[in-house]
Amino acid sequence: MILPEPLFSGKLIQRYKRFLADIELETGEIITAHCANPGSMIGLLQNGSQVLVSKSQDPKRKFPFSWELIKIGETWVVVNTANTNRVIHEALLKNQIPELIGYSEIKPEAVWGDHTRFDFLLRKESDQCFVEVKNVTLAENIIALFPDSITQRGTKHLNELMEVVRKGHRAVMCFLVSREDCQLFKPAAHIDLVYSETLRKAQENGVEVLVYQAKISPPQITVDYPLKFEL
DNA sequence: ACATCTCCTGGGGAACACGA
DNA sequence: TCGTGTTCCCCAGGAGATGT
Incomplete structure (x- = not known):
């Protein structure tokens, strides 16, 4: 996918109120x-770090700028979680994920049950495959980790993916590692043990786990290659 | 006192209702 | 058959209310 252009470069001043961040652009404008x-975005909130923001033309938006990427060391890290789904959507359309090719229909935001939506539903005649995507931004010593804080929603998604399998469908948990300084993916048991154990249990119960490395070359973000993982 | 529930944040996308 | 508006849920966790 291509990020909305032009992208504006700046430096992070502070992130606050969960959804907002003050940024000093190269022009000096704040x-x-x-x-x-x-999310908690542990390890990504280094004040003074280089960031890239895009600007929406939607007059209804209260804050026209969207924070897209931050540079940590030598790697860009994808901040905007909406991009993750766009990257995977594009990869599905282009058959770039071998485990998920051969479906005739790709439906985003697929409803499951009364209160759940999975990121994608892939269909081929009567075959159904539900895919949930997560953006991985936390890393410690070349190991990509998820989640970066306790996530009851994430655990709920895993339990519902297991239900998908019980009902005879295919269920896939797909992690996209949105930084380029890792060689392995692991669940962050020291952050959320319940999630970590549920992920392992989900895999044992037929939920397929995929981990892919993203290639981040602003303004382009694409799926690169499968990353090794240990559950 | 502690646990659980609900609401809230801003933007985005899908589904649905409705009027032209 | 369009376009527009509304509702719901997604992202995740904090705050406050409610329940045990």
């Missing part, structure tokens, strides 16, 4: 950008 990542 703007407040929307941060479409309400």
Whole structure:
């Protein structure tokens, strides 16, 4: 996918109220950008780090700037979680994920049950495959980790993916590692043990786990290659 | 006192209702 | 058959209310 252009470069001043961040652009102008990542973002909030923001033309938006990427060391990290789904959507359309090719229909935001939506539903005649995507931004010593804080929603999604399998469908948990300085993916048991154990249990019960490395070359973000993982 | 529930944040996308 | 508006849920966790 291509990020909305032009992208504006700046430095992070502070992130606050979960959805907002103050950023000093290269012009010296200080703007407040929307941060479409309400997670804890551990390790990504180094004040003074280089960031890239895009600007929406939607007059109804309260904060026209969207925070897209932050540079940590030598790697860009994808902040805007909406991009993750766009990257995977594009990869599905282009058959770039071998485990998920051969489906005739790709439906985003697929409803499951009364209160759940999975990121994608892939269909081929009567075959159904539900796919949930997660953006992985936390890393410690070349190991990509998820989640970056306790996530009851994430655990709920895993339990519902197991239900998908019980009902005779295919269920896939797909992690996209949105930084380029990792060689392995693991669940962050020291952060959320319940999630970590549920992920392992989900795999044992037929939920397929995929981990892919993203290639981040602003303004382009694509799926690169499968990353090794240990559950 | 502690646990659980609900609401709230801003933007985005899908489904649905409705009027032209 | 369009376009527009509304509702719901997604992202995740904090705050406050409610229940045990």
